[in-house]
Amino acid sequence: MTEKATMQALAALVPQGSRVLDLGCGGGAMLDYLQRERGCSGYGVEIDDANVLACVRRGVNVVQLNLEEGLAIFEDNSFDVVLQIDTLPHLRNAEIMLRETARVGRAGIVAFPNFAHWPNRLSVLRGRMPVTRRLPYQWYDTPNIRVGTFKDFEVLAHKNQLRILDAFGLQEGEVVRWLPNARAGTAVFHFERAV
Amino acid sequence: MPLLATPQFQHFSEPLALQSGAVIAGYTLAFETYGTLNAERSNAVVVCHALNASHHVAGVYAGEDKSEGWWDNMIGPGKPVDSNRFFVIGINNLGSCFGSTGPMHENPATGQVYGADFPVVTVEDWVHAQARLLDVLGIAQLAAVLGGSLGGMQALSWALQYPERVRNAVVVASAPNLTAENIAFNEVARRAIVTDPDFHGGNFYRHGVIPKRGLRIARMIGHITYLSDDVMNEKFGRSLRPPDLLAGQAPPSDDPATLLRDYHYSTQDIEFQIESYLRYQGDKFSEYFDANTYLLITRALDYFDPARAFGGNLTRALARATAKFLLVSFTTDWRFAPARSREIVKALLENRRDVSYAEIDAPHGHDAFLLDDARYLGVVGAYFDRIAKELA
Numbered sequence: 001m002t003e004k005a006t007m008q009a010l011a012a013l014v015p016q017g018s019r020v021l022d023l024g025c026g027g028g029a030m031l032d033y034l035q036r037e038r039g040c041s042g043y044g045v046e047i048d049d050a051n052v053l054a055c056v057r058r059g060v061n062v063v064q065l066n067l068e069e070g071l072a073i074f075e076d077n078s079f080d081v082v083l084q085i086d087t088l089p090h091l092r093n094a095e096i097m098l099r100e101t102a103r104v105g106r107a108g109i110v111a112f113p114n115f116a117h118w119p120n121r122l123s124v125l126r127g128r129m130p131v132t133r134r135l136p137y138q139w140y141d142t143p144n145i146r147v148g149t150f151k152d153f154e155v156l157a158h159k160n161q162l163r164i165l166d167a168f169g170l171q172e173g174e175v176v177r178w179l180p181n182a183r184a185g186t187a188v189f190h191f192e193r194a195v
Numbered sequence: 196m197p198l199l200a201t202p203q204f205q206h207f208s209e210p211l212a213l214q215s216g217a218v219i220a221g222y223t224l225a226f227e228t229y230g231t232l233n234a235e236r237s238n239a240v241v242v243c244h245a246l247n248a249s250h251h252v253a254g255v256y257a258g259e260d261k262s263e264g265w266w267d268n269m270i271g272p273g274k275p276v277d278s279n280r281f282f283v284i285g286i287n288n289l290g291s292c293f294g295s296t297g298p299m300h301e302n303p304a305t306g307q308v309y310g311a312d313f314p315v316v317t318v319e320d321w322v323h324a325q326a327r328l329l330d331v332l333g334i335a336q337l338a339a340v341l342g343g344s345l346g347g348m349q350a351l352s353w354a355l356q357y358p359e360r361v362r363n364a365v366v367v368a369s370a371p372n373l374t375a376e377n378i379a380f381n382e383v384a385r386r387a388i389v390t391d392p393d394f395h396g397g398n399f400y401r402h403g404v405i406p407k408r409g410l411r412i413a414r415m416i417g418h419i420t421y422l423s424d425d426v427m428n429e430k431f432g433r434s435l436r437p438p439d440l441l442a443g444q445a446p447p448s449d450d451p452a453t454l455l456r457d458y459h460y461s462t463q464d465i466e467f468q469i470e471s472y473l474r475y476q477g478d479k480f481s482e483y484f485d486a487n488t489y490l491l492i493t494r495a496l497d498y499f500d501p502a503r504a505f506g507g508n509l510t511r512a513l514a515r516a517t518a519k520f521l522l523v524s525f526t527t528d529w530r531f532a533p534a535r536s537r538e539i540v541k542a543l544l545e546n547r548r549d550v551s552y553a554e555i556d557a558p559h560g561h562d563a564f565l566l567d568d569a570r571y572l573g574v575v576g577a578y579f580d581r582i583a584k585e586l587a
Contacts, residue, residue, distance in 0.1 A: 019547075049553075049556075049570045052551075052553050052574065053570070053573050053574055053577055055551070056521070056551055056553075056574055056578050056581070057577045057580065059581050061549055061550060063540060063544075063550070063551065063552045064553050064554045065552075065554070073537060073540065073544065074544065075544075078544070078545075
């Protein structure tokens with residue numbers, strides 16, 4: 001239920017009829033939703049075979065690529081919106097991919113687990129890496145090669161000349177605007193290129 | 196109960212103008228169909244064949260157990276391209292040696308076998324000829340056109356030449372054109388054939404001979420390029436010639452001196468297993484494949500280049516295509532490398548077409564498109580499931 005609410009909260013940022021690129025689209029649920037509910041069109045990019053298969057089954061366009069190899073296949077400004085939902089923590093070249101997102105899309109939406117969420121802080125204070133619903137892995141077997149906070153992303157966005165159109169936290173599918181860095185398990189940023 | 200296949204033949208008396216400017220007065224196409232055309236005539240799938248294949252795509256011939264079609268793992272009842280839902284049509288290309296009019300047939304203008312006089316045919320010509328067969332079968336629009344390698348080029352060409360007649364195009368292990376290296380391999384194969392003393396300028400039929408030596412070498416070269424280095428090493432490694440050639444010899448020893456003696460120290464004999472395999476494949480091929488057909492088909496591969504008419508701009512070339520696309524490539528395919536499929540994907544993306552692309556991490560090289568790989572067959576199957584659902 002909260003996953004659906006999260007998806008809806010993110011989808012609300014995508015204008016009706018947009019042309020969307022979903023980087024790390026998983027099984028294509030988000031694109032499927034955007035196509036059905038918001039009249040969008042677009043493509044997913046995915047590396048995992050099972051996810052590619054799930055997208056084809058759903059009838060969602062999917063291109064099997066390794067994001068670490070860049071987005072050369074996509075032209076500048078060729079999408080209205082580029083999504084990176086829970087993709088950033090898996091990328092070695094997260095900053096390059098953020099720039100690529102801003103290059104191929106007129107707007108970008110990034111969502112990722114906020115490491116500064118208070119239960120995580122508490123866990124670290126107790127001397128242990130957190131294991132939560134949003135970060136459900138042990139430190140030694142996590143697929144996330146990096147973790148970051150809501151505030152960290154603000155700094156990175158600024159460094160890369162991204163203009164933040166909207167930023168908020170999501171907790172159990174609810175939008176958190178007051179102290180999102182501490183109060184939300186998910187950080188959400190909607191941005192465009194400033195220059 | 197295996198699917199039973201029956202070849203059919205359709206003669207066309209209306210001349211076909213070829214891309215080269217030549218005209219073929221009349222011709223016959225050999226084809227097979229599997230499944231049933233639905234009442235709306237909307238479930239037809241054309242399967243385009245690659246270099247050495249034919250219309251015999253799936254099933255077996257009655258009374259011949261080992262006569263499976265070349266894509267039998269892909270096509271048939273309950274298979275990824277399910278003949279319970281689709282009306283699948285395999286068509287033998289013009290100029291081939293498996294039933295359609297080709298160099299082995301009589302040229303009505305001269306009363307002689309065509310031989311070297313058979314006109315050069317292109318991928319576009321093949322597609323035109325196939326479209327005429329669909330007219331005869333009463334099929335205005337295809338649910339899909341599917342092909343691998345050279346067949347993938349035909350599928351792409353279908354989407355360009357008859358955009359309104361193709362709803363989906365499935366292009367496997369293919370490319371928008373051949374690289375210089377690929378043309379070079381084709382050229383070596385062709386030179387092997389035309390320099391065979393039995394070739395007689397392509398009119399070897401009159402001399403009652405076949406340029407088998409050339410065909411053997413052509414096939415050996417082809418075969419090497421269809422496999423990956425890894426698979427070849429795994430399959431053959433440095434193993435010596437097969438045991439039957441060692442008959443009467445003592446079993447292999449692990450004494451280094453004996454092992455060195457196992458060599459023949461000959462530059463002419465078969466020494467390694469891979470040589471034996473290539474010679475066997477070459478011999479087999481030279482028994483059934485026509486030399487002129489080999490020349491024609493490799494030339495069609497060389498010529499294919501839809502971007503040429505657009506100054507090399509593939510995006511502009513593909514603007515005409517309105518079909519939905521599925522592309523599949525294999526990571527170890529160095530003859531039709533994934534990067535070549537990605538060029539097609541990129542051009543389709545730039546035209547904002549519906550396209551999906553699967554890059555299958557398979558070890559088998561180009562041959563992977565004919566083999567069983569669950570991810571590959573799964574993606575193609577899922578894609579055809581979607582097409583079937585849209586029909587219902």
